[in-house]
Amino acid sequence: MPELPEVETLRQHLDGVARGFRVQKILVNKPRIVRPESVTAFKRLLGGQTIHHIDRRGKFLMVHLNGGSPFKPLIIHLGMSGRLFFRDRSDAFQDIPHLAVALEGDDRVLCYVDVRGFGRWTFDVSSLERMGPEPLDPDTFHPEYLQQICRDRSVKIKDLLMHQERVAGLGNIYVNEVLFLSRLHPMRPAGTIPKPGLVVLCQAIRKTLTEAVRLGTSSDLDFEGTGRGDGFFYFGRSGQADREVKERFRVYGREGQPCPACDTPILRMMISQRGTYYCPTCQTL
DNA sequence: CGTCATGTTAAGGA
DNA sequence: TTCCTTAACATGAC
Numbered sequence: 001m002p003e004l005p006e007v008e009t010l011r012q013h014l015d016g017v018a019r020g021f022r023v024q025k026i027l028v029n030k031p032r033i034v035r036p037e038s039v040t041a042f043k044r045l046l047g048g049q050t051i052h053h054i055d056r057r058g059k060f061l062m063v064h065l066n067g068g069s070p071f072k073p074l075i076i077h078l079g080m081s082g083r084l085f086f087r088d089r090s091d092a093f094q095d096i097p098h099l100a101v102a103l104e105g106d107d108r109v110l111c112y113v114d115v116r117g118f119g120r121w122t123f124d125v126s127s128l129e130r131m132g133p134e135p136l137d138p139d140t141f142h143p144e145y146l147q148q149i150c151r152d153r154s155v156k157i158k159d160l161l162m163h164q165e166r167v168a169g170l171g172n173i174y175v176n177e178v179l180f181l182s183r184l185h186p187m188r189p190a191g192t193i194p195k196p197g198l199v200v201l202c203q204a205i206r207k208t209l210t211e212a213v214r215l216g217t218s219s220d221l222d223f224e225g226t227g228r229g230d231g232f233f234y235f236g237r238s239g240q241a242d243r244e245v246k247e248r249f250r251v252y253g254r255e256g257q258p259c260p261a262c263d264t265p266i267l268r269m270m271i272s273q274r275g276t277y278y279c280p281t282c283q284t285l
Numbered sequence: 286c287g288t289c290a291t292g293t294t295a296a297g298g299a
Numbered sequence: 300t301t302c303c304t305t306a307a308c309a310t311g312a313c
Contacts, residue, residue: 003291032308059292080292081310098310116309118292127293155303164293171291235291236312272304275289289312299303 002078004135004169004209006233007059009216010084013223014061015054017086021110022050023103030100033114034121045123046074046103058131058168072123079118083233085223087111113225132166135205141167146198150190157193158186158271161205170205172274173235174212176252178204179278185285186269186276215248251277 002010026043028034034042049065055073056062061084063074078084082100086108087093093102093109101112101121112121132149133140149166150157161167161175170178179186181204184197193201215232222229236242246253250260255268259279269276 006291077292080290115311116290116292118308120293153302159303162292173291233291273306274292287313290310293308295305295307297303297305299301 002059002080002082003171003174003212004056004059005174005212005216007061007078007169008056008213009221009232010078010223011054011056011061012217013221014084018051018063018110019053020050021103021105021108023047023105025104027094027102027104028100029102030114030117032117033100033112033119036124037122042121057128058134058164059171060128062128072125075120075122075125075128076112077120079114079116079120081115081117082119083113083223083225085111085113127164130165131168132164134168135170135209141202141205143195143199143202146202147195150193150198153190155190156186156271157184157188157190157201158276160190162274167205169209173249173252174208176277177208177250179283180251181208183282185283186271186278188285212248251279253277 023046026047028039028042031039052064052066054061054063059077061076063076065074076084089104089107089109093099093111096111096113098113098115099111100114100117100119103110133145135141149160153160158175158179161170161178162172182197182201184193184201219230219232221232222234225234227234230244232245234242235245251266254266254277256265258264259266259282262279262281264279264281266277267280
């Protein structure tokens, strides 16, 4: 589910309902999620703490705590399939399929469901420390920064933009959208893009992410992935909700459909084992 | 049976 | 050392 817009939408939602939530009891059904910490060590760090507020960095949620021994925030990454939502404590939350972690409070339970188990709950900040700038922060993310990270690099521009140490928060869906708006071929070596192209790229990144956050925060969302909401958090392959979501994308998931700009059929190729969608007329090498 | 899926990262080569 | 590429992780849908 999660690229920067989805995580930011979830953050805004959770921040409004999670403040003051005190962790009374912790259930860890999938120990892999709290790696490399042991389950007992993880519980010792989190037990009894109260959620103060929730921040975001790239695709990571940072759950700031107080009242406990470590003042380090709990860092949550949703991986490919993580979902986070509250349930009433009287509900049978323990029967939820693929429930990986549950934090029981006084009357609510914060449930973390993760089918594939790529997500992570940790107090280790090492992956945050190397993270690139926030693309929506104009002070640190601007055409000159893009110029700096692209210079002398032969890596494909798509791979560079998805690398979290270069830009925080872009993933495989929005990077396709960004490159389409920028008229850049996904395989274009980063170092061959002239300055005007990087100015356009910077604008495209800001526009794509800002638009997606605005859509997310103004919609009735399905945080649990039950299909009852408008499906913004539920990118499956079929179903009404998924089609509604995919209609918002200009090229992602649109192989064979006409380019919104020139009607040429959208192509799909694999780059670094990820599906890549582009218009061969608008995005040339 | 095979392919694909919103992500990260360890390992290896140049 | 830096840069770049690839495979692996785990589960479900089609």
